[in-house]
Amino acid sequence: MQAIIQDSYQGIDALKLLPRALPALTPLGVRVETRYTPVMPYDVLTETGQLKQQRPVRLPIVVGYGFGGIVREVGQLRHTQLLNHAVIGVHPAGSHQEQLLSTFPPLLLPVPEGVSLAAATTLIGGGDAAYLALKKSRLHAGETVLITGASGSVGTYLIQLLRLADIHTIAVGHSSRRDLLRHLGAEQVVVYDQSLTAQLPSSTAVNQVIDLAGSPQLLDQLTELLGAVPILSLALPTYHARLPQQAFTFVSGAIMPKDYRWLLQQLAQGTLQAMIQERLPFTAVKLAQHRLQEQHAAGRILLTYNQEA
Ligand SMILES: NC(=O)c1ccc[n+]([C@@H]2O[C@H](COP(=O)([O-])OP(=O)(O)OC[C@H]3O[C@@H](n4cnc5c(N)ncnc54)[C@H](OP(=O)(O)O)[C@@H]3O)[C@@H](O)[C@H]2O)c1
CATH class of the missing domain: 3.40.50.720 (NAD(P)-binding Rossmann-like Domain)
Known part of the structure; x- marks a missing residue:
């Protein structure tokens, strides 16, 4: 599988697409096949070193924070109902990769019926x-x-x-x-x-x-x-x-899983609408991040993965 890697503070154009092995499944782990990740200012600020104070990182890192995907494998301590279910989540270790191992249960949320995975992914960040x-x-x-x-x-x-x-x-x-x-x-x-x-x-x-x-x-x-x-x-x-x-x-911080469930419910009922500016394949991450900086925003740009599956 491939991942988008930051290994310097040279900015967007220094990002690399590299092969990366997925860590072995743990009892609390869930293997997710990524479908969408949001393109966020946080990523670009990290890539240019502007967040060194607030977010010290040890390079190289996988870029990205949020994801939407399909669960393909669960560890012994996780619910088997999650298998083949659409989920969204936060992956602080980097989400811009074709698969990821989510290991902290509160950071993974099942997407209810009637909500598109792309729309749900825009809730993260x-x-x-x-x-x-x-x-x-x-x-x-x-x-x-x-x-x-x-x-x-x-x-x-x-x-x-x-x-x-x-x-x-x-x-x-x-x-x-x-x-x-x-x-x-x-x-x-x-x-x-x-x-x-x-x-x-x-x-x-x-x-x-x-x-x-x-x-x-x-x-x-x-x-x-x-x-x-x-x-x-x-x-x-x-x-x-x-x-x-x-x-x-x-103000900075996280919201609770129950708050995410409420937001997902609003998307399901149509009381909230997700604004998706554009979808681009993850291989076009540099273009996507330049668009984030150079175009006038209209919601979130999403990277797409595994769309043929
Ligand atoms: N503290 C937290 O927990 C937290 C969580 C999420 C996000 N954030 C931060 O919240 C901010 C918004 O995030 P986002 O994801 O919504 O970003 P975004 O989609 O890139 O939107 C940023 C908006 O700011 C506008 N803007 C930027 N510079 C401007 C300027 N000089 N004058 C007028 N408008 C300007 C942009 O307008 P144009 O598109 O027209 O240029 C755009 O509408 C970011 O700084 C992000 O890092 C913080």
Whole structure:
């Protein structure tokens, strides 16, 4: 089997596709045939060495974090019902490989009937982070939130979760993504490629900014227009607030298996929609990561594996 390997900090174009042996099955292990992995900013930041502080790694590593696939073998201590079942999961040791051995039961979730595996895979590093942001924000129904980076994988889920919670959303994104942001439930769309001053009059009342773009300059501009609105960021570990009384919090972490089950249920019922920007074969990982950086986001780019099976 082949895996996508990072063995330097030279960035996207230094990635390698190399043969790799799968570790032997353990009693708690589950062998998954990979079908999809999400292409995430986290991977590119690791490849360029920008996450050395937050995520120290010993090279070489297999790239990637989340996966969707089919269970092909289970260890003695795992449920045999999982066999041939579609699953999604987190694989901190690297998910961009044709097969993987998942060994920590809470990090593997069966996908219910009626949910496509591609859609379910976008929950890993997308819907889960949006869910975390909503919980940490402590926003209430009727309040107003402004989201930066709204057309990305996390943002497209967050807008929908906020709508379900009756929270008003002002979404900031590129003008080419205006219709998408409206469709998802944003009540107002502010496009960052036009003057923000004209779009956000001083009368605009915002209870919270949720930052998914990670641009200090954009946050500075928003503070100038909106005042000392508290900022919760998933994208910036630190930010020097422009106003002394302005609260800034960085949020990172995991959600519980029951939260994933709830998100999967919403996909099954159609109350949440997965936004898939593009699917590319895993052999085109460099192209996929360049697209992540260079195109305006519309949800998640997925790598595909074993599609002929
Ligand atoms: N803390 C955590 O637990 C956690 C978990 C998951 C993700 N994250 C972080 O959350 C952020 C969003 O993740 P994602 O997967 O949704 O990323 P994504 O799909 O790449 O989306 C990023 C969004 O930010 C926008 N953006 C980037 N730079 C901008 C700028 N200078 N001005 C305006 N908009 C800008 C992009 O707009 P365009 O596409 O128009 O350029 C895009 O809509 C990332 O920083 C990621 O690392 C954190």
